[in-house]
Amino acid sequence: MNGDIHERARKLIDAWHVEGLPESDRAGLETHLAACPECAARAQVTERALQSLRTLAPRLNPAIVAQARLRVRVRAQELREYRSRLHALWMSCALSWILGALTAPLLWQGVQWIAERFALSTAASVTLFVLSWSVPAAAAAAVLVWWRSQTATENGFLPPRT
Amino acid sequence: MVRTIFWYATLMEHEAQELVRGLRRRDPSLLDRLIEQYHYRLLRYLLMLTGSQETAEDLFQETWIRVLEKGHQYNGKWKFETWLFTIARNLAIDLLRRRQPQSLDALLQPEEGERPMELKAPEDATPFVIAAQGEEARRVALLLRRLPPAYREVLVLRFQEDLELSEIAWVVGSPLSTIKSRLYRGLEALRQHLEGQPS
Numbered sequence: 001m002n003g004d005i006h007e008r009a010r011k012l013i014d015a016w017h018v019e020g021l022p023e024s025d026r027a028g029l030e031t032h033l034a035a036c037p038e039c040a041a042r043a044q045v046t047e048r049a050l051q052s053l054r055t056l057a058p059r060l061n062p063a064i065v066a067q068a069r070l071r072v073r074v075r076a077q078e079l080r081e082y083r084s085r086l087h088a089l090w091m092s093c094a095l096s097w098i099l100g101a102l103t104a105p106l107l108w109q110g111v112q113w114i115a116e117r118f119a120l121s122t123a124a125s126v127t128l129f130v131l132s133w134s135v136p137a138a139a140a141a142a143v144l145v146w147w148r149s150q151t152a153t154e155n156g157f158l159p160p161r162t
Numbered sequence: 163m164v165r166t167i168f169w170y171a172t173l174m175e176h177e178a179q180e181l182v183r184g185l186r187r188r189d190p191s192l193l194d195r196l197i198e199q200y201h202y203r204l205l206r207y208l209l210m211l212t213g214s215q216e217t218a219e220d221l222f223q224e225t226w227i228r229v230l231e232k233g234h235q236y237n238g239k240w241k242f243e244t245w246l247f248t249i250a251r252n253l254a255i256d257l258l259r260r261r262q263p264q265s266l267d268a269l270l271q272p273e274e275g276e277r278p279m280e281l282k283a284p285e286d287a288t289p290f291v292i293a294a295q296g297e298e299a300r301r302v303a304l305l306l307r308r309l310p311p312a313y314r315e316v317l318v319l320r321f322q323e324d325l326e327l328s329e330i331a332w333v334v335g336s337p338l339s340t341i342k343s344r345l346y347r348g349l350e351a352l353r354q355h356l357e358g359q360p361s
Contacts, residue, residue: 018320018345019327042353049352052302053321058209064219065201068226069194075227076190 005032009039013046086148093140100137107133178238185233193230200246203323207247210318211254213307221257225250244329247319251333305355313348316341 012029015021021029033040108129115125184192204225208218228249236245306314319330327345331338 049356058206072193073190
């Protein structure tokens with residue numbers, strides 16, 4: 001029974017530091033520590049170990065803080081430039097798509113003229129129209145995707161490794 | 163009293179929102195302030211995690227770059243330092259896994275020839291306390307390096323960085339019960355090592 005009390009006190013000493021104790025347990029533990037030198041010594045060793053841990057102070061090289069600041073500023077500038085280039089590219093793509101949509105009727109007239117001149121079938125003229133409208137846009141999209149993946153790799157924008 | 167608490171909570175909330183917005187904007191002056199505020203704790207954590215000055219200093223730089231790049235992912239749900247330690251830990255694990263793809267024990271040991279962790283006494287200590295704490299600190303530092311890294315890490319996060327148990331669980335990516343168990347075992351191991359050495 002007596003051993004149980006000491007065992008419980010030891011558990012409470014650790015719990016006090018790790019999780020904190022409710023007021024009732026804390027008061028009981030303090031009463032026990034005041035009366036039991038063995039458990040009090042254990043509490044003292046624990047407190048000393050944690051105090052030493054808290055006061056461990058690593059030596060700091062001030063140059064690495066300055067270096068970190070500089071690297072962060074340089075990287076921030078790179079990221080701003082990257083975003084601005086990407087923005088310009090998206091704007092160009094959007095503009096080209098809008099112009100493509102607006103000029104589609106003219107393109108269709110041109111295709112019809114070619115179809116009449118070279119006696120193309122309806123299927124051939126429709127295919128020619130679709131290709132002449134979509135191939136440049138598809139090529140631009142492919143270039144955009146390729147360029148984005150290249151710069152993403154260079155800039156570390158790919159998803160983090162798991 | 164209640165009004166003071168409410169005012170303080172509102173202020174904290176406002177600061178957290180400012181931080182989230184600043185990180186989303188990748189504001190370099192905010193990053194400057196964060197580096198100033200957290201550099202010491204971050205380096206201390208990395209030193210304790212890796213046990214190597216060079217590795218910790220390299221990871222220190224990489225962590226701040228990653229904070230800049232991934233700042234938009236910070237949502238203010240956790241304290242900034244909790245998020246910062248999580249980033250630092252992931253980078254450390256990535257780096258050390260590339261070096262030694264074995265166990266976590268092997269991962270967190272410094273490579274041969276690297277400078278071990280350097281310690282100094284706190285600046286506000288008197289000369290006597292510096293001498294006493296220097297010896298004690300060196301002993302504890304040595305003891306820490308003998309502890310399994312999983313125990314060492316949670317001890318450092320709890321007792322040096324004063325993180326809550328739930329925050330430690332988030333940083334380490336383990337359940338709360340595992341964190342508690344590691345803390346109890348780590349504390350026991352630290353005490354046994356200390357008791358086993360002459361004071």
